Amino acid sequence: MTPPWKFWVIGGLVVAVLAAAIYFPILRRRVKRAARLQQQSEEQARRELAQPIAVNPGDPRVKTKLFWASDAIDPTLAPVTVELPLSNDPALRSKQVLNTLLAGPVDTELRTLPPDALLLAFYLLPDGTGIADFSEALATSVPSGIMSEQLAVNSIARTLEANVPQVQRLKILIHGQEVETLAGHVDLTGTFVVNTKPAQAPAIPASTPSVAGKPATPATK
Amino acid sequence: MLLQVRNILRIKSLFPMALVAAVLASPSQTPPQAQQPATSTPTTASPTAPSPQGGAAGSAASPFGAQTQHAGLNVVVLDPAHGGTDPGARGTGGIRESEIVLDFAIQVRRALELQGFQVVQTRQGNENPSFDDRSATANAQRGAVFVTLHISSTGLPGTARVYVNSDLPPVTDSNGLIPWDRAQAPFLGLSKKFGDLVQGFLFQRFKGSPEAAQTASVRQLRTTAAPAIAVEISSVTVENRTDLDRMAPGVADAIARGAATFKPSYVVPSIAGAQP
Numbered sequence: 212m213t214p215p216w217k218f219w220v221i222g223g224l225v226v227a228v229l230a231a232a233i234y235f236p237i238l239r240r241r242v243k244r245a246a247r248l249q250q251q252s253e254e255q256a257r258r259e260l261a262q263p264i265a266v267n268p269g270d271p272r273v274k275t276k277l278f279w280a281s282d283a284i285d286p287t288l289a290p291v292t293v294e295l296p297l298s299n300d301p302a303l304r305s306k307q308v309l310n311t312l313l314a315g316p317v318d319t320e321l322r323t324l325p326p327d328a329l330l331l332a333f334y335l336l337p338d339g340t341g342i343a344d345f346s347e348a349l350a351t352s353v354p355s356g357i358m359s360e361q362l363a364v365n366s367i368a369r370t371l372e373a374n375v376p377q378v379q380r381l382k383i384l385i386h387g388q389e390v391e392t393l394a395g396h397v398d399l400t401g402t403f404v405v406n407t408k409p410a411q412a413p414a415i416p417a418s419t420p421s422v423a424g425k426p427a428t429p430a431t432k
Numbered sequence: 433m434l435l436q437v438r439n440i441l442r443i444k445s446l447f448p449m450a451l452v453a454a455v456l457a458s459p460s461q462t463p464p465q466a467q468q469p470a471t472s473t474p475t476t477a478s479p480t481a482p483s484p485q486g487g488a489a490g491s492a493a494s495p496f497g498a499q500t501q502h503a504g505l506n507v508v509v510l511d512p513a514h515g516g517t518d519p520g521a522r523g524t525g526g527i528r529e530s531e532i533v534l535d536f537a538i539q540v541r542r543a544l545e546l547q548g549f550q551v552v553q554t555r556q557g558n559e560n561p562s563f564d565d566r567s568a569t570a571n572a573q574r575g576a577v578f579v580t581l582h583i584s585s586t587g588l589p590g591t592a593r594v595y596v597n598s599d600l601p602p603v604t605d606s607n608g609l610i611p612w613d614r615a616q617a618p619f620l621g622l623s624k625k626f627g628d629l630v631q632g633f634l635f636q637r638f639k640g641s642p643e644a645a646q647t648a649s650v651r652q653l654r655t656t657a658a659p660a661i662a663v664e665i666s667s668v669t670v671e672n673r674t675d676l677d678r679m680a681p682g683v684a685d686a687i688a689r690g691a692a693t694f695k696p697s698y699v700v701p702s703i704a705g706a707q708p
Contacts, residue, residue: 356664357584357593357664358664398649398654
């Protein structure tokens with residue numbers, strides 16, 4: 212005959228096991244959810260940091276030249292003209308065109324910049340130096356090599372040249388820092404020449420000569 | 433590391449290129465070692481044949497009185513890029529740029545020695561000298577050209593491209609010194625000439641390659657005080673490594689023939705900032 216206290220102990224253990232069996236999956240779901248929420252909040256923070264520039268519908272729609280690759284295998288730069296509402300403020304305008312450049316062309320194989328790269332900030336100094344601060348993905352995800360790195364820099368410089376005449380030189384930062392090279396080859400310690408002509412009123416591009424393939428030239432150290 | 437590089441740059445910013453030019457004009461002198469940055473134990477091949485010009489310098493009477501100075505080209509500094517913890521471009525089949533360029537360098541070296549050049553390599557094994565150390569290896573030589581070897585991640589497989597540095601800002605130091613970080617500036621014209629020659633031979637050998645050298649802002653070239661080119665082979669995306677290995681003899685031959693063709697026109701600017 213089983214003593215009554217043993218019955219209660221066994222019964223209690225069975226209840227505890229059943230409760231654990233029910234509670235553990237719930238707990239696991241909660242932990243996963245918390246982790247997901249944390250990840251989402253980081254992603255949200257990142258997106259907020261690099262929030263795309265709000266498009267003002269009042270801005271005039273202008274023909275904008277964006278420089279992407281002409282060929283996926285043996286790439287050179289080719290201009291693609293799209294109509295975008297662009298601000299007259301040169302810093303804002305630069306952000307708008309660079310965000311569109313980062314978004315990439317319809318054919319994703321013709322991208323010149325990694326899809327996960329973000330423009331974190333763009334500043335325009337009074338001397339015409341544009342400072343473009345990109346996320347680390349620009350350096351870590353761009354294919355390593357002279358050709359691919361120069362193509363990435365050229366696409367940024369040529370797009371600014373065609374659309375923002377106030378930007379005369381370009382300095383590229385990665386996550387707010389100056390880096391020696393983009394991905395081991397192309398020099399980012401200096402600035403690149405964007406526009407050699409003095410800044411004029413923003414003009415658009417109907418008569419801008421094609422500059423595909425023209426390399427961005429370092430300006431200063 | 434960045435701090436170290438910056439400290440090196442500060443020291444090297446006083447690199448007296450004018451003194452080097454004076455040395456070029458006077459073969460009996462040796463370059464002032466104190467002015468030369470430390471190098472990462474470069475290895476020098478024994479010259480297989482003396483150059484006809486053999487380092488003999490001097491068509492001009494005064495080192496500072498002439499715009500140019502003939503100094504025989506007899507050394508080629510070969511730079512297999514990357515190495516150590518930096519594998520460079522990586523292909524899906526496990527191909528690593530740092531390993532392939534080292535194998536290419538062996539063949540390029542052999543071809544250059546057959547042409548009578550002395551060859552200095554910036555690395556022999558799996559080390560990763562800094563950009564400045566690699567440049568310092570070249571800048572310590574007299575009568576040298578610099579060739580850095582790369583394999584790209586992109587581009588039509590089976591093609592090869594030569595790059596020379598984009599225009600650098602003019603050298604404005606009133607003391608006649610060239611800042612270390614713009615050491616390539618006076619050599620851009622020569623680099624272009626050398627690059628076009630090598631690219632011409634590569635064009636003949638590898639269909640789809642450009643006919644002339646292209647410009648790019650290559651970090652490695654900027655601090656090199658010699659005619660300097662980057663040769664980039666496409667690409668690590670090939671399915672089989674043998675596709676790249678097959679290109680090595682052609683690349684080696686093009687570089688060696690380019691250097692040999694360039695040799696008679698090798699003229700070093702002896703005034704800081706002078707464009708040849």
